[in-house]
Amino acid sequence: MSVGLKDIAERLGLSEATVSLALNGNKIVKAETRIRVQKMADEMGYIPNSLARSLVRKKSGMLGLIIPDIENVYYSELVKHINRYCQKVGYRLFVSISNNNVHKEKENVLAMIENCAEGVVIAPVNVSNFNPDYLRYFKTNSIPFVFSSSRYEDVSAPYVMCDLETGMYSLTRYLLAEKGYRSFLLLTGPENVLTLRLRENGFLRALKNEKDVSNEIVRVQAVDYDTASETIHQYLQQKKKIDVIMCVNDTMAIGVINTLMRQGIKVPEDVAVTGFDDSLFAQISVVTLTTVVQDVKKIAEGSVDLLMDRISNQTSANTEILIPTHIVKRASTEGK
Amino acid sequence: MSVGLKDIAERLGLSEATVSLALNGNKIVKAETRIRVQKMADEMGYIPNSLARSLVRKKSGMLGLIIPDIENVYYSELVKHINRYCQKVGYRLFVSISNNNVHKEKENVLAMIENCAEGVVIAPVNVSNFNPDYLRYFKTNSIPFVFSSSRYEDVSAPYVMCDLETGMYSLTRYLLAEKGYRSFLLLTGPENVLTLRLRENGFLRALKNEKDVSNEIVRVQAVDYDTASETIHQYLQQKKKIDVIMCVNDTMAIGVINTLMRQGIKVPEDVAVTGFDDSLFAQISVVTLTTVVQDVKKIAEGSVDLLMDRISNQTSANTEILIPTHIVKRASTEGK
DNA sequence: GTGAAAGCGCTAACAC
DNA sequence: GTGTTAGCGCTTTCAC
Numbered sequence: 001m002s003v004g005l006k007d008i009a010e011r012l013g014l015s016e017a018t019v020s021l022a023l024n025g026n027k028i029v030k031a032e033t034r035i036r037v038q039k040m041a042d043e044m045g046y047i048p049n050s051l052a053r054s055l056v057r058k059k060s061g062m063l064g065l066i067i068p069d070i071e072n073v074y075y076s077e078l079v080k081h082i083n084r085y086c087q088k089v090g091y092r093l094f095v096s097i098s099n100n101n102v103h104k105e106k107e108n109v110l111a112m113i114e115n116c117a118e119g120v121v122i123a124p125v126n127v128s129n130f131n132p133d134y135l136r137y138f139k140t141n142s143i144p145f146v147f148s149s150s151r152y153e154d155v156s157a158p159y160v161m162c163d164l165e166t167g168m169y170s171l172t173r174y175l176l177a178e179k180g181y182r183s184f185l186l187l188t189g190p191e192n193v194l195t196l197r198l199r200e201n202g203f204l205r206a207l208k209n210e211k212d213v214s215n216e217i218v219r220v221q222a223v224d225y226d227t228a229s230e231t232i233h234q235y236l237q238q239k240k241k242i243d244v245i246m247c248v249n250d251t252m253a254i255g256v257i258n259t260l261m262r263q264g265i266k267v268p269e270d271v272a273v274t275g276f277d278d279s280l281f282a283q284i285s286v287v288t289l290t291t292v293v294q295d296v297k298k299i300a301e302g303s304v305d306l307l308m309d310r311i312s313n314q315t316s317a318n319t320e321i322l323i324p325t326h327i328v329k330r331a332s333t334e335g336k
Numbered sequence: 337m338s339v340g341l342k343d344i345a346e347r348l349g350l351s352e353a354t355v356s357l358a359l360n361g362n363k364i365v366k367a368e369t370r371i372r373v374q375k376m377a378d379e380m381g382y383i384p385n386s387l388a389r390s391l392v393r394k395k396s397g398m399l400g401l402i403i404p405d406i407e408n409v410y411y412s413e414l415v416k417h418i419n420r421y422c423q424k425v426g427y428r429l430f431v432s433i434s435n436n437n438v439h440k441e442k443e444n445v446l447a448m449i450e451n452c453a454e455g456v457v458i459a460p461v462n463v464s465n466f467n468p469d470y471l472r473y474f475k476t477n478s479i480p481f482v483f484s485s486s487r488y489e490d491v492s493a494p495y496v497m498c499d500l501e502t503g504m505y506s507l508t509r510y511l512l513a514e515k516g517y518r519s520f521l522l523l524t525g526p527e528n529v530l531t532l533r534l535r536e537n538g539f540l541r542a543l544k545n546e547k548d549v550s551n552e553i554v555r556v557q558a559v560d561y562d563t564a565s566e567t568i569h570q571y572l573q574q575k576k577k578i579d580v581i582m583c584v585n586d587t588m589a590i591g592v593i594n595t596l597m598r599q600g601i602k603v604p605e606d607v608a609v610t611g612f613d614d615s616l617f618a619q620i621s622v623v624t625l626t627t628v629v630q631d632v633k634k635i636a637e638g639s640v641d642l643l644m645d646r647i648s649n650q651t652s653a654n655t656e657i658l659i660p661t662h663i664v665k666r667a668s669t670e671g672k
Numbered sequence: 673g674t675g676a677a678a679g680c681g682c683t684a685a686c687a688c
Numbered sequence: 689g690t691g692t693t694a695g696c697g698c699t700t701t702c703a704c
Contacts, residue, residue: 002477004681015691020683030689045476050450051391052681056696060387070419071616076412083406083433092447095431097419111428114386140381141338225620251620258622280407284561284587286594286622340697351675356699366673388697392680 003044012040023048054116063091063307064112064120068100073279074249074296075123078149081300082121089308091118100125106134113141119307123149128192144310148303150195158310160302160321164195167292167325168202171274172246174327176206176213181243181272184215187231187256188248189223196223199248199276223248228255236263242271244333250275250282250289257287257332272333288330298323339380348376359384390452399427399643400448400456404436409615410585410632411459414485417636418457425644427454436461442470449477455643459485464528480646484639486531494646496638496657500531503628503661504538507610508582510663512542512549517579517608520551523567523592524584525559532559535584535612559584564591572599578607580669586611586618586625593623593668608669624666634659 005023009016014037022029022037023046029037054060063086067075079095086093094115098105105125112120120138122145132152138145147159175181186203189196200217207215218235220227228247232255247253253275257267267273267287275282275291282289302321309315341359345352350373358365358373359382365373390396399422403411415431422429430451434441441461448456456474458481468488474481483495511517522539525532536553543551554571556563564583568591583589589611593603603609603623611618611627618625638657645651 005683006681016681017683017692018690020681021690024683028689033689045473047446047449047473047477049391049452049681051387051396051452052696053683054696055385055387055391055681055698056683058696070406070412070415071409073407073409076406080406080433092451097416110383113383115428116385116387137381137383141383225616254620258620261622280561281620284590284594284617286597341699342697352698353676353700354674356697357674360699364673369673385697388680389699390680391682391697392699394680 003046004049005046008037008040008044008046011044012037060116060118061090061092062115062117063093063304064115064117065093065095065123066098066105066108066112066120067095067123068098068125070095070097073251073281074149074277074294077279077296078123078300081297082148082304085301085304089304098125100127102127102129102132105129105132109134109137113137113143117143119144119146119311121146121148121303121307123147124152126150126193126195127190144307146303146306146310149299153194156318158306158317158319158321160299160306160323161195162294162299162325163322164198164292164294164325165202165205167294167327168199168246168276169206170202170325171276171290171292171327172203172206174329175244175246175272175274175333176210179244179272179333182213183241183243184213185235185242185245186215186217186248187228187245187252188217188219190221191219196248203246223252225251225255228252229259232256232259233263236260236265244272244274246274248276250277250279250285250291253289253291253332254281254285257285257289261286268331268333274333278328282328282330285332287332290328290330290333292325292327294325295323339382340385341382344373344376344380344382347380348373396452396454397426397428398451398453399429399640400451400453401429401431401459402434402441402444402448402456403431403459404434404461406431406433409617410485410613410630413615413632414459414636417633418484418640421637421640425640434461436463438463438465438468441465441468445470445473449473449479453479455479455647456481457484457639457643458482460488462486462529462531463526480643482639482642482646485635489530492654494642494653494655494657496635496642496659497531498630498635498661499658500534500628500630500661501538501541503630503663504535504582504612505542506538506661507612507626507628507663508539508542510665511580511582511608511610511669512546515580515608515669518549519577519579520549521571521578521581522551522553522584523564523581523588524553524555526557527555532584539582559588561587561591564588565595568592568595569599572596572601580608580610582610584612586613586615586621586627589625589627589668590617590621593621593625597622604667604669610669614664618664618666621668623668626664626666626669628661628663630661631659 005016005019009019022034083093096108151159275289278291278293282291341352345355358370419429432444487495611625614627614629618627
């Protein structure tokens with residue numbers, strides 16, 4: 001049913017080799033023959049078998065991407081950009097989902113090797129990973145990999161991520177110095193997650209040595225909409241006076257805003273709210289979000305560039321790229 | 337660097353064949369040998385090359401999924417479920433993105449064949465596709481495919497999608513009969529998109545023969561947040577009296593609600609709003625959305641089941657599965 | 673129970 | 689210019 005090189009060769013009275021060369025546009029084949037072959041291939045609906053090709057070439061033309069969660073807008077945006085950029089540099093992308101689960105991530109790593117990815121971008125799970133030793137399989141199979149969006153601190157490998165610490169620092173300083181807020185609440189998640197810790201560090205550094213400023217850190221289990229909503233709902237019982245609630249992502253910020261508004265508390269007049277990421281959510285909030293922009297496209301392209309570098313040059317320098325962030329001011333803090 | 341069957345065989349003084357059989361758990365190999373081989377493979381960090389395996393077995397163990405847009409929450413949810421379900425049935429999933437572009441979809445189809453997908457799920461582009469003849473490549477290469485979430489009307493192939501027409505019908509009837517709304521505005525997109533047309537049909541059918549009921553259809557180019565916001569913003573100039581604004585997806589509904597609220601118009605007190613899909617967005621709206629539930633998980637699993645069926649049984653009946661929808665009532669219509 | 677041999681579909685030397 | 693050959697890493701008869 002499906003047509004192969006052999007079929008074309010037979011029909012044309014040529015050898016498989018010539019057909020192969022012709023189809024690959026090799027100039028060594030007579031132009032006329034090339035055309036003839038090309039035409040016949042089209043006619044017969046020839047589609048090359050990339051399994052066979054990859055096997056013999058020892059190049060699959062495929063890059064891998066491992067992400068924790070595809071429903072998270074941050075990662076779906078990452079996928080979009082990485083996918084697009086891969087195509088641009090002539091590769092195909094195989095995406096696999098770790099479901100924020102270390103064991104699954106290991107499986108995905110093995111799958112990448114089985115599938116002969118020429119390199120892989122890993123967006124690490126957002127839970128603590130005490131033993132990411134399965135990454136050594138990449139080394140033993142000479143497959144380069146880079147971290148993207150986050151990294152494992154005890155694994156020495158190149159990475160591309162945003163400068164989250166500075167991002168949160170700048171945002172906090174802005175709220176402090178320009179908006180004059182004095183009492184801060186940081187709504188964040190588990191302590192052991194790098195990307196959250198960096199935000200926290202930025203937050204604390206910005207407030208350090210400030211007098212007449214109060215800050216509080218509220219830690220929740222899941223950094224999502226529902227959890228944020230409930231947490232703030234409960235927090236409101238305390239009737240504490242807060243100037244601004246800073247969230248570690250936009251989704252939580254929306255949860256906070258909606259909860260506040262339903263209680264008749266005005267944002268930003270009564271209390272300001274900030275997000276992080278500048279995802280889709282930042283703009284579809286009733287009160288648009290002041291947030292920190294993570295330039296996902298830059299992260300995506302930076303990751304692929306870095307990976308391509310390692311694939312072709314076999315450079316082994318542990319390049320570490322920190323993409324600058326910037327803050328975007330919207331309605332949720334522009335009250336005072 | 338990377339270890340193959342041969343390496344293991346040499347170390348053990350066995351043949352490649354035996355090692356292969358042992359690793360595949362073939363009972364014909366002496367249990368003791370099997371263990372020995374297994375152990376050595378682990379020790380040496382053997383990872384099978386699925387390219388080679390697939391080539392000889394003529395089974396890649398891979399299914400394909402083509403979607404228009406990964407940033408759209410509907411599709412990312414679809415990816416999640418299909419991915420999960422594929423794993424359950426022992427397949428890997430290769431996702432590719434058509435970017436809502438017919439030409440790209442064709443490329444993706446070819447890529448699926450090149451990559452030897454054993455079957456593929458297609459979520460069609462949401463623009464008119466006058467000539468999806470490239471789908472015949474699947475037939476000529478004996479690769480089964482099924483449509484998911486939508487379909488091309490002039491292509492005869494199995495499909496799994498929600499009963500959008502009935503969904504919209506029920507919602508409209510509910511608003512009419514139970515809520516007593518009399519003037520309806522439907523905010524939808526281009527005329528030639530099946531999934532939108534079905535909604536429209538349901539809407540019109542529900543209102544047909546109703547006296548004292550007015551309906552208006554406003555058509556926009558892009559069914560997204562910004563377009564919906566702007567359109568409603570302009571529409572408000574007309575100062576027409578409208579009871580309910582029905583949107584063809586949740587994202588647009590949020591755009592509408594936010595725009596209304598910013599104009600001081602209360603939802604649902606002054607005007608009610610409905611969405612469609614019951615995506616994440618339906619619940620993160622300030623005013624939670626009354627909407628129609630598309631059971632994405634069922635669509636996902638149905639699509640894979642149908643595909644598996646065609647892969648194994650080579651059945652050729654054109655099964656057409658319409659998943660029932662139901663409406664969920666939330667704050668955005670519960671005013672009157 | 674194990675090994676030898678053929679071959680999956682394609683490519684890349686090397687002959688002719 | 690074109691054909692012959694070998695072989696990518698693995699599986700799977702079929703002898704032994």
